[in-house]
Amino acid sequence: MYFYALKVDICGGQKRIMFRGSSFHTIDAKGRLIIPKRFREVMENGDCGSLMVSRMDKCLVAYTLSDWEKIESKILALAEKSENMRRFRRVFIGGAFECNCDKQDRILVPPTLRDYAGLDKEIVLVGVLDHFEIWSRENWDQENTAMENDIKREDVRNEIAKLGI
Numbered sequence: 001m002y003f004y005a006l007k008v009d010i011c012g013g014q015k016r017i018m019f020r021g022s023s024f025h026t027i028d029a030k031g032r033l034i035i036p037k038r039f040r041e042v043m044e045n046g047d048c049g050s051l052m053v054s055r056m057d058k059c060l061v062a063y064t065l066s067d068w069e070k071i072e073s074k075i076l077a078l079a080e081k082s083e084n085m086r087r088f089r090r091v092f093i094g095g096a097f098e099c100n101c102d103k104q105d106r107i108l109v110p111p112t113l114r115d116y117a118g119l120d121k122e123i124v125l126v127g128v129l130d131h132f133e134i135w136s137r138e139n140w141d142q143e144n145t146a147m148e149n150d151i152k153r154e155d156v157r158n159e160i161a162k163l164g165i
Contacts (some may be wrong), residue, residue, distance in 0.1 A: 017042045021127045023125055024124055025123050027109065030108065032107065033106060035105050035107060040105060042064065044114055049100060050100040050107075051065075052064075052095070054113075058118070059139060060134040062132050063101075063131045064131075068096075117136055117139065118138065118139055119134065124136075127138050
């Protein structure tokens with residue numbers, strides 16, 4: 001599979017390039033992975049050559065700096081200061097790293113994030129519109145199996161049908 005950059009309309013008729021598609025890659029022993037050209041185009045469209053990378057759902061999530069700042073603003077604006085939200089902030093925001101692209105268009109994923117996501121050799125990069133995810137091949141295969149099982153349930157099919165799909 002390949003990545004594609006998708007242009008979509010947003011407020012004021014402006015075009016925004018987004019992440020979509022998936023592809024299989026490798027991560028080297030030092031934790032470096034090559035960012036595909038189409039993903040770099042999205043990053044450059046966001047005026048940056050780096051990503052904020054954090055963890056969630058057994059994978060890593062990578063945002064452009066401008067989108068990450070929006071997430072931080074939303075979290076700060078929340079009136080909710082529950083124990084769950086404080087814990088989420090500690091883990092998601094506190095565990096995030098800025099990862100810059102080197103001259104070979106690679107980012108270095110810190111060991112703590114690699115360990116969390118089980119990134120060893122085979123990885124999958126998955127575009128999810130406003131960000132992309134970095135999965136170990138094993139966890140990605142499990143996620144696909146879970147979705148195949150979920151789609152058999154009527155409530156899941158009904159929720160997806162609301163999208164017009």
